Amino acid sequence: MSDAVLSVSDSVGAEPNWQRLHPATLALAIVKLGPRSLNFLPAVAALGFTGNWVWIVPAILAFILISLAFAWMNWLRFRFLVGDDEVVIESGIFSRQHRTIPFDRIQDVGIEQGLVARALGIAKVGFETGAGGAGKENEANLDAISLDAAQALRTTIRAHRGGAAAPVAAAAPSAGDAPAAAPIAEHEDRLLFEMGPRRLLVAGLFNFSLAALAVVGAAMQFFDDLLPFEFNMFDPGDWIDLAGQYGLDQWVIAHRWIAGLGALVSLLLIGFVSGIATMAFANWGFRLMREPRSLRRTRGLTTRTDVAIPVRRVQAAILVTGWFRHRFGWHQLRLQSLASDGGKEKDHEVVPFARLDEIDPVLGEIAIPRPGEEVDWQHSHRIVALGGFVGAVGVTLGGLAAVSFGQPLGWLGPVAGVLIGLGSLFGARFHLWVDLGDRVAIRRGLWKPKTTLLPHASVQSADLKTDFILRPLGLATLVFGVPGGSSLASHEIPAIPRTVAEELRTRILAAKTRG
């Protein structure tokens, strides 16, 4: 083992350009040990069950030591080189991996800082190569180097890209700018959108969610015995007890609604507080910048992320709102891009909460403007309600079956069935689409209206689907193959006349490649 270490340090001495990760990465490794030690719990449990209690502490110590040794070895055996036009990364303790990433292939450089990393002044650097469908193991990361080095590295790579690709960037049409101003604008960073504390508060209020309630409720059930005070705020009985301590119990029992009100108020409070908290944690200090080739988003309270979305890689724009926030004119803008966004989020949220006149400039930057008010939205056929009807019939039959077995709650089934049926019939009116020449707009949803702006040029393939229900009605569903996004939610225009669908498909597929 010491030989290996020596040989590395030798070669480092021979080639002074090779760099190591920041030593503070080791401190980060200790922090990461916390969650990882969960893997070790079964072993501890096994030791406990077999009665070998003495061994538990040595085993845990050995686990920690071995993990740290591996982290240290990993750190020793990881080195990278920033060359004139490429980044070289060598990693691996036993099986060595040598990776070369030419600057030309790096779409942009993402910088991410967790809470501990911020305290240590280090950052994780991710190279976005735009390799389609790349999994976790295909990502190239430097985890982690000092924040200054990370920013310097990004500047180097961007300067290289800017120099090599300037003619292309200048030639690309840049909607929203006057043609004369475009080349200048291409070379300076502009702020497109930011969220102050006030906006975060408003956004958080609309983010009202009872999802957190379930968590809190479950936790209170679970920790009921552990809490120093006996109080369940969801239990009106507890509110009566509380009142009793102040001699109010008789009055409260006479006015039971007070107890109900107390439970309701705390319910609402938790919903609002959790909504504001999640919004603030995710979007604190939100800034969206226009850089020469990309949109750059920084956000986050504890974990600060810095993501660049190359403009040419944007495939579609998605405007989402809710039936309630829609009344106040609030919308969210997401961009579907080839580049992935750190795994769990498939689309890039570039404007979390804003009015349409704030969103329009962003859409202008990516040259996917919103349809005007006067466009002639086409409706999908009402048959799209059929799925809801099938569900409604299922619920109704299930409920009736329960009733026939003597369960009076089963009557909820038919009631829910009627509601679902009416809802889907009403919701079917909200499947709209319109072709805007170089892009289609698809709108759907009643509770969560979602408008997708899909440039023709993003469409890689198109399916025309019919089935035994649509065919007799002369209808077809158009499904588009678009890069990026979730494989579960493909873009489609459901149930439109077959001839219209065929003509639209021909027009869309004739478009040139985007970019």
Added chain:
Amino acid sequence: MTDTEAAAHPTDPFDPHALNTSEGLNPVDLRYVHVLRVTTALNLVPIAIAASVFDALLIRHLEGPYGLITALAWLIAILMIVSFPARRMQRWGYRIGEGQLRVARGWMFRTDTIVPFVRVQHIDVGQGPVERWFGLSHLIVHTSGTHNSTVTLPGLPADLAAAMRETIRRHIQTDFA
């Protein structure tokens, strides 16, 4: 409106080639029936045998209705092997048009896909053991779309598949930013 009505009743589902001709598609090779039949048999015969064994060992032991499961399993298997492949084959159709590949499949749920050649990322021509036996290949076209990332067209004579690959290959453009 006449168009819509023509589309409303496009074809007689029992007429072998009506579906493809009405949509201007070429049928796949007739030998694809045999491929489908053999692969279906390879899948279903073991299942039918397993059902028979289960029937003999368990249902007879329990003095249940012995023979019912066996008969049903073999009936379904024979129906799927003898009768269905011809129909499944007839519902595949393709067309190499001007700069695009069109592939249609299915009847109950019919999907008609068009991939422009310029959108093709790469192409595979594959041949499984059963296909090799009948001299057939399948063509797989990869696109960068998340939906339809692969489009498969089975039942092509091996030389036609190779020729189609060459045609498409000439059109592929690299799309690197």
